[in-house]
Amino acid sequence: MTSFLPRHIGAWGEDRAAMLERVGVKSLDELMEAALPASLTRESIEGLPAARSEQEVLERLATLADKNTVRTSMIGQGYYDTVTPAAIRRNVLENPSWYTAYTPYQPEISQGRLEALVNFQTMVTDLTGMDIANSSMLDEATAVAEAMLLARRVKKARNKVLMSEDVFDATRAVVDTRADALDIELVESDFRQIDSDVAAIILQYPAASGHLPELHELETITGRAREAGALVIVAADLMALALLASPGSWGADIVAGTTQRFGVPMAGGGPHAGYLAVKDAHKRQLPGRLVGVSKDADGAVAYRLALQTREQHIRREKATSNICTAQVLLAVMASTYAVYHGPDGLHRIAQRIHNHAVSLAERLSQIGVPVTSTSFFDTIELEIPGGADRALRHLLTENITGWKVDESTIRLSCDERTSADVVDRIVRALEGSGTEADKTGIDAGYPASLERKDEYLTHPTFHRYRTETLLMRYLKSLADKDYALDRGMIPLGSCTMKLNSAIEMTPITWHGFASIHPFAPAMDRLGYLELIEELEAWLAAVTGYDAVSLQPNAGSQGELAGLLAIRGYHVSRGDKKRTVCLIPASAHGTNAASAVLAGFRVVVVGTAADGSIDMGDLEAKIAEHRDVLGAIMITYPSTHGIYEDSVGDVCSRVHAAGGQVYIDGANLNALVGVARPGEFGGDVSHLNLHKTFAIPHGGGGPGVGPVAARSHLAPFLPSHPLTDNHTTGSAAAKFPGAGAVSQAPYGSAGILPISFAYILLMGGEGLRMATQSAVLAANYIATRVDKVLPVLYRGPGGLVGHECIIDLRPLREETGISVDDVAKRLIDYGFHAPTMSFPVAGTLMIEPTESEDLGEIDRLCDALLQIHDEARSVYEGVWPPDDNPLVNAPHTAASALVGEWSHPYSRATAVYPALTDEVLTNPARLSAATAGKYWPPVRRIDGPYGDRNLVCACPPIESYREQ
Numbered sequence: 001m002t003s004f005l006p007r008h009i010g011a012w013g014e015d016r017a018a019m020l021e022r023v024g025v026k027s028l029d030e031l032m033e034a035a036l037p038a039s040l041t042r043e044s045i046e047g048l049p050a051a052r053s054e055q056e057v058l059e060r061l062a063t064l065a066d067k068n069t070v071r072t073s074m075i076g077q078g079y080y081d082t083v084t085p086a087a088i089r090r091n092v093l094e095n096p097s098w099y100t101a102y103t104p105y106q107p108e109i110s111q112g113r114l115e116a117l118v119n120f121q122t123m124v125t126d127l128t129g130m131d132i133a134n135s136s137m138l139d140e141a142t143a144v145a146e147a148m149l150l151a152r153r154v155k156k157a158r159n160k161v162l163m164s165e166d167v168f169d170a171t172r173a174v175v176d177t178r179a180d181a182l183d184i185e186l187v188e189s190d191f192r193q194i195d196s197d198v199a200a201i202i203l204q205y206p207a208a209s210g211h212l213p214e215l216h217e218l219e220t221i222t223g224r225a226r227e228a229g230a231l232v233i234v235a236a237d238l239m240a241l242a243l244l245a246s247p248g249s250w251g252a253d254i255v256a257g258t259t260q261r262f263g264v265p266m267a268g269g270g271p272h273a274g275y276l277a278v279k280d281a282h283k284r285q286l287p288g289r290l291v292g293v294s295k296d297a298d299g300a301v302a303y304r305l306a307l308q309t310r311e312q313h314i315r316r317e318k319a320t321s322n323i324c325t326a327q328v329l330l331a332v333m334a335s336t337y338a339v340y341h342g343p344d345g346l347h348r349i350a351q352r353i354h355n356h357a358v359s360l361a362e363r364l365s366q367i368g369v370p371v372t373s374t375s376f377f378d379t380i381e382l383e384i385p386g387g388a389d390r391a392l393r394h395l396l397t398e399n400i401t402g403w404k405v406d407e408s409t410i411r412l413s414c415d416e417r418t419s420a421d422v423v424d425r426i427v428r429a430l431e432g433s434g435t436e437a438d439k440t441g442i443d444a445g446y447p448a449s450l451e452r453k454d455e456y457l458t459h460p461t462f463h464r465y466r467t468e469t470l471l472m473r474y475l476k477s478l479a480d481k482d483y484a485l486d487r488g489m490i491p492l493g494s495c496t497m498k499l500n501s502a503i504e505m506t507p508i509t510w511h512g513f514a515s516i517h518p519f520a521p522a523m524d525r526l527g528y529l530e531l532i533e534e535l536e537a538w539l540a541a542v543t544g545y546d547a548v549s550l551q552p553n554a555g556s557q558g559e560l561a562g563l564l565a566i567r568g569y570h571v572s573r574g575d576k577k578r579t580v581c582l583i584p585a586s587a588h589g590t591n592a593a594s595a596v597l598a599g600f601r602v603v604v605v606g607t608a609a610d611g612s613i614d615m616g617d618l619e620a621k622i623a624e625h626r627d628v629l630g631a632i633m634i635t636y637p638s639t640h641g642i643y644e645d646s647v648g649d650v651c652s653r654v655h656a657a658g659g660q661v662y663i664d665g666a667n668l669n670a671l672v673g674v675a676r677p678g679e680f681g682g683d684v685s686h687l688n689l690h691k692t693f694a695i696p697h698g699g700g701g702p703g704v705g706p707v708a709a710r711s712h713l714a715p716f717l718p719s720h721p722l723t724d725n726h727t728t729g730s731a732a733a734k735f736p737g738a739g740a741v742s743q744a745p746y747g748s749a750g751i752l753p754i755s756f757a758y759i760l761l762m763g764g765e766g767l768r769m770a771t772q773s774a775v776l777a778a779n780y781i782a783t784r785v786d787k788v789l790p791v792l793y794r795g796p797g798g799l800v801g802h803e804c805i806i807d808l809r810p811l812r813e814e815t816g817i818s819v820d821d822v823a824k825r826l827i828d829y830g831f832h833a834p835t836m837s838f839p840v841a842g843t844l845m846i847e848p849t850e851s852e853d854l855g856e857i858d859r860l861c862d863a864l865l866q867i868h869d870e871a872r873s874v875y876e877g878v879w880p881p882d883d884n885p886l887v888n889a890p891h892t893a894a895s896a897l898v899g900e901w902s903h904p905y906s907r908a909t910a911v912y913p914a915l916t917d918e919v920l921t922n923p924a925r926l927s928a929a930t931a932g933k934y935w936p937p938v939r940r941i942d943g944p945y946g947d948r949n950l951v952c953a954c955p956p957i958e959s960y961r962e963q
């Protein structure tokens with residue numbers, strides 16, 4: 001049986017030996033001994049499995065999937081069974097061109113997914129009746145919570161938020177957690193009275209019970225809110241909106257929800273894309289990522305992320321939100337579902353769902369089962385005095401699960417998979433639950449006043465690709481515009497773009513994982529529960545912590561959860577005033593944003609000249625805030641990619657002052673198997689499974705950001721009120737204290753099999769070797785380029801960790817060539833640029849990971865060195881500063897084809913810069929050397945233009961013709 005390790009790690013044998021020699025060490029062990037402070041180093045890590053073959057891992061996962069029981073789910077509560085068109089599953093979800101891409105920060109090489117995201121935004125704005133939508137939120141519950149925070153920012157002086165009683169329990173739980181952290185007064189209300197101290201009201205449409213009021217009732221409420229100056233937040237079901245009047249049409253200011261039922265499997269709770277849409281007035285307050293339309297250097301329409309100045313990378317603690325990784329892959333799936341079905345198809349699906357719900361209500365009431373819902377879209381409530389459990393048991397005999405509201409009430413939600421047969425089975429199961437007296441018949445449906453009258457999805461994109469051939473080609477044409485790991489390395493520091501192997505991805509689309517409702521009875525989720533327990537134990541072993549929660553569905557959410565745990569701990573000890581969080585100046589932007597959302601005040605600690613934490617400043621800040629010091633948030637290795645040897649000292653000083661230590665574990669790829677943050681001073685950390693543990697980035701999400709803590713913080717880790725197909729209150733949750741941070745108890749459970757497979761395939765020893773190999777690759781690059789492109793920071797032994805920062809500021813001073821020019825020129829060489837200007841402006845941070853082979857690493861080094869030479873040519877006057885291959889990069893095929901070539905460098909230099917004269921003059925070799933080039937579809941994009949002329953929906957076709 002084949003071992004996986006040699007397939008995951010890129011450099012072996014002679015190549016590895018050459019790299020070690022270049023770095024000046026004899027072995028991987030010697031490298032780590034020199035780089036990593038001895039006080040932190042671990043010889044081996046207990047509690048991790050031995051490596052298994054691909055076949056063995058697949059069999060293990062098949063067994064786990066088998067332990068989950070797939071039934072017909074009528075549970076609803078925000079998760080609905082759906083039909084993922086096979087063309088979308090195969091061409092998007094299972095296609096590395098989509099799932100291995102990175103967040104579109106380099107827009108010129110991301111036009112395909114940016115277009116798919118603009119489709120998403122157009123779909124959401126159309127259906128909700130709003131002006132602008134982002135792409136995307138992490139789930140419905142957090143989207144509603146973010147909507148509340150948005151309203152609070154708009155209505156600064158008001159601290160009260162009213163929420164309907166009839167919202168999903170998971171939404172209530174998450175909104176409650178987030179309101180509590182910021183002392184927002186959250187009050188349950190029927191909106192009969194809305195006072196002038198209310199910032200916003202939150203209602204659900206259709207309500208959690210399924211109920212739909214008359215249009216005038218909704219308008220009365222929104223009118224009252226308007227009079228009181230409060231914003232109206234509506235949590236809306238997009239599928240229902242295919243039939244019903246949009247919230248925008250009856251007075252909503254903000255609409256939030258999920259796109260899960262647009263073809264994205266329930267997957268045990270996620271991932272799926274949440275959405276948030278607002279009226280134009282609030283667009284600059286919109287959290288999360290927003291794709292906008294702009295133009296490139298030739299004036300062509302081009303997409304890029306808009307209004308990034310709102311984001312935590314720039315605004316830090318003043319950002320609109322901490323969301324970084326979102327749900328791009330799932331947003332692409334949902335928008336493609338709308339492209340595939342078009343407005344008429346969506347209308348048909350929604351109508352069918354509704355018809356089945358009506359038929360179910362009628363048939364049940366005919367057999368005397370009391371149906372209390374008369375006005376609904378897809379969900380009905382049954383009132384069976386004292387008989388809820390019995391009714392659910394009867395449903396199980398027909399392999400159907402429902403939702404228990406209380407001892408006498410159950411809810412059944414219809415979905416895209418509901419059929420006449422399902423209705424028959426339900427009626428059969430509940431035959432005995434009815435009474436003669438209740439055989440009343442029912443007049444059910446949704447109010448005529450709510451009938452949707454306006455058109456939606458009118459853009460040609462939602463009408464053009466109806467045949468599978470056309471859809472397949474559309475998706476291929478989009479994927480071809482993008483640069484993903486299937487083309488070459490993506491050396492992004494801090495992002496760990498390692499291999500996401502096919503074997504790891506295989507199980508996630510299996511029925512036994514994909515078709516499980518997160519609130520299904522525990523007996524139906526045994527496979528998931530076993531997988532989760534085992535994965536938690538492995539992650540505890542890797543990190544040296546005592547408890548792990550897999551609930552957070554991105555790194556940012558793990559940070560929030562970890563900080564809430566610290567807050568909960570202080571409060572439990574009567575230390576309410578410990579609300580200062582120290583954060584080094586070089587920290588990732590999410591750190592500061594998360595601290596604020598958890599109710600902390602951020603105090604920045606300076607960076608010393610060598611890049612480490614300035615111990616003098618730390619001492620001063622600790623002294624200044626000693627009585628109110630809540631926490632420090634550090635990253636290890638530091639965001640400079642350095643194993644600072646002062647880390648133990650930093651932790652003990654903060655502890656001595658009564659603070660807790662948060663270690664950002666996003667850089668765990670430099671620690672797995674060699675050191676454990678829970679041992680060298682951390683109290684709590686989050687990990688990014690989408691970086692270190694092989695979950696693909698999906699073009700900007702999904703993510704999984706588990707939070708791990710020492711035992712004293714464990715009681716304050718995330719809990720969840722919903723388990724076992726009814727609301728149990730927090731007592732049933734594993735950790736009693738903290739409340740929910742995600743909509744589902746185990747967050748994005750559906751992609752946990754990826755990390756589970758990764759750990760089992762690698763085994764403890766393999767994980768350790770991966771870390772060592774990643775550190776070797778980074779040091780090799782540092783050694784190769786340092787002479788001309790200086791490495792900014794080095795740690796013990798003159799070595800770097802798993803990434804290195806090269807300083808381009810001297811180059812800029814000398815030649816005028818900027819870090820932007822270098823990044824864009826790398827595209828012409830066939831590379832995705834490294835991380836730009838983080839954590840130091842004017843630098844590139846390179847992280848090769850363990851998965852790249854020496855050939856690819858050398859190709860990158862060669863390209864960087866050659867670009868440096870090109871910059872020298874500008875300096876030496878060979879090329880003018882305003883017309884050279886660097887400032888004009890990237891070069892499209894079109895730009896090289898134009899009739900008259902007016903630049904002082906050749907067309908070949910523009911588009912094939914790495915070719916030597918020898919190759920250029922040998923046709924046979926030239927054919928081979930020019931094959932497979934990545935051609936960017938647009939030239940350099942004008943970002944500020946797009947922000948000034950903000951357009952975030954599909955541009956009209958004429959805008960292309962105008963070109």
Ligand SMILES: *Cc1c(COP(=O)(O)O)cnc(C)c1O
Binds near residue numbers: 325554
């Ligand atoms: C990626 C990263 C984060 C944020 O993780 P997301 O999943 O994108 O929210 C936080 N800290 C560091 C150091 C990171 O690299």
